[in-house]
Amino acid sequence: MANSGSTAAARTAAPSRTSWRPRAGYAQTLGAGAFLALLILYNALFNGDVFLNTQSLRLNLTQVAPIVIVAVGMTLVVATGGIDLSVGSVMAIAGAIAPLIFLSDASLLTLPFVGGALAYAVPVLIAGLFGLFNGWLVTAFRLQPIIATLVLFVAGRGVAQVITDGRLQSFREPDWQFIGLGRVFGVPFQAILMLCVVGVAAWGMRSTTFGRYVLAIGGNAAAARLAGVPVGRVTAAVYAISGLLAGLAGLIVIAINSSSDANQVGLNMELDAIAAVAVGGTSLMGGRATVVGTLIGALIIQLIRFTLLTQGVGDAVARVVTAAAIVVGVLVQRRRTP
């Protein structure tokens, strides 16, 4: 032992030192960050009059916040090797339930704060339960995530329509709508919420047992199980978190719109979220994830659209360019995965 120990020491440069080097995932996140910086620089230099004013900065943040919040949940799901197609429908469900509560005439709900608080908490929790349902399908029946979450993708919007009787619910509840219209020191409240979600998730993935378990499951579920990782519980929890965050995003969207339309809330959100995750550098095969990357990915997609639209390029073309960005993101990622 002693003998090979010496050769080991010779080959291992100072094993106790922090021999940090960017891992494949981080390297792509850096690349994505650099690209985002270029986009911002371009807009600042050549598009300054439309880009560099508080109004459009706020607009961009307002638009991107729900996508980022949903995409953070999606990042966790994708990190386990799964996918969640139901997020848009779950947003619609949460968006359908909230007005029922704050518009209700029931005496309890008209008390100050109670109705508003419940109108935040109940829809989000119910969304979380729908997420848990996804997780249950995936873990208890070993359904493939894409199929398991397709169930709610299809059925969820129907549920939302049944809840609202298929009617558009319009409202004016300035206090409650703070979540979508409020500002703190001039910054849209949902942007702050978004940063909190990103911060907590990024820290959680890095530093908690739960976060490490998520990556272990995505990297090799069989090995994780044999190492004592509670694979079923963690996987189900990840889908529940995705549901909770989708619910939160649903509330933001209806607050911005001052109306809830079960047909529109969260439409195509699953695609936006998956795109942000992919561009940000999270491996769609699972096992590698970066929450900050997802934030950057969502910002890149948002800024590409903004840039093209303000330059007078049509929405149709903007979609094609967005698609191209996704392809480039995924290709770069594949090149780094041997």
Next chain:
Amino acid sequence: MIETANHDLLLRMEGVTKAFPGVVALADASLRVGRGEVHALVGQNGAGKSTLMKILNGAYRRDGGTVVLDGSPIDFRSPKQAQAGGISTIHQEINLVPYRSVAENVFMGREPRRFGMIDWPRMNRSAREILSRLNVGVDVTQPLLRLNVAVQQMVAIARAVSFQSKLVVMDEPTSSLDEREVATLFAVIRGLKADGVSVIFITHRLDELYEVCDRVTIMRDGRTVEERPMGEISKLELVATMLGKELGEVRRTGQTGFGESQRHGRGVLLEASALSRGRALRDASVRVDAGEIVGLAGLLGSGRTEVARAVFGADPVDAGEIRFRGESARFDGPGDAIRAGIGFCTEDRKAEGIIPHLSVRENLTLAALPVLARAGVVDRGRQREIVDRFMRRLGIRAAGPEQPIRELSGGNQQKVLLARWLCLNPKLLILDEPTRGIDVGAKAEIQSLIDELAGEGLGVLMISSELEELTEGGDRVVVLRDGRTVAELSREAATQDAIMAAMALGPAQPEAATDPAIA
């Protein structure tokens, strides 16, 4: 043989270098293989064998050096190019498509065609021909996944043979084969040799080298250190050269450490009796005392791994009793078993052991996270401390704790997985083929580590296909056959012959094979 080799070289690799981030994999490697020669390539884990072969078959590009095949310099950019150039590789892990038929796997990518369509009758006929030359009689139309691993391996060989290669690289082809299949493989190798095909043969089983190889190239730390005719180097010298040690040092240290007094009277740790589950386990029993190394022997499919998984709570059992430290212990899952103080190193490192993308640090502490965390938050400082301690204690070779584990050699990966359990200070460690696919040096290190830990009171249940490992390392050997415990041999009674007799013949002569004092 040397003359032939020098005058009629098929392959000449000279001064090959290759560096990866943080590690120089090849410093100065050379390899010369004659036409129609079976050439052994040996070395410890991380010596650079696999890297050299990957450069040869185009999976990696070399940084420097020359490679000449059949008189002309080559620089393959992909394994496919190498295959077209006459070099086929058979990997340790089988690279075939499980859901397609045997014939499709043999001819994948170059199916015989007729009018633009796959000519199924011709393909099946040709596949049958090739396989019957290898003495494998299987239905070539059935999907590969229905066959056992050994037959799958033969299909992989059939595929390589069918390419009309000049050079076939076999990277540990025998690790999943039984004796008879190995004999068949050797017959195939001799057949290739007779046809003028050269073979590079990588194995960790020394006996096999002497049986089939003409010459041997020994690598150490990324360099070629020796090239000799097989008949002119003794096993001991071979191992010593591989390890870079003097002859006397090679012997295992642990052997002298066995003291009967040390090993007995520490109490029963694990007692599993009459385990049964479906057809895999029918009546399997095993007992492990504290401080004891119990070998678990049996052929593939005898239920060895199933016993281990049942004890560890990874698979349920239909019937039987498991007692651990005096208490009934039917664990609901591995988590429960781990909390009770059991560790389990799996047989299949890649599929069930490592989390490839995660770092050495994360892999090492995966099972210990609940212990290392406060309120779910991992204590980085303690984690780092444990990782450093065990990397040093086990001599894990890596660029650092943050290197992804998939970049490590097999032996170092195995050490990380051992450390995953050892850092939890377990009472019982179950090792399923702990030294499979590991070079002799790391093997000796791991074996003496196991001895040392048993000396400290750890109970070890060690599954192994290598009889030597069982007879040398075990205090007792339990033999399984068709899911039943058929013999329990004391250290003295556990000769290789006795174990083999029990594995093969089972209950036919259990009295002769069982030591009455123990059973």
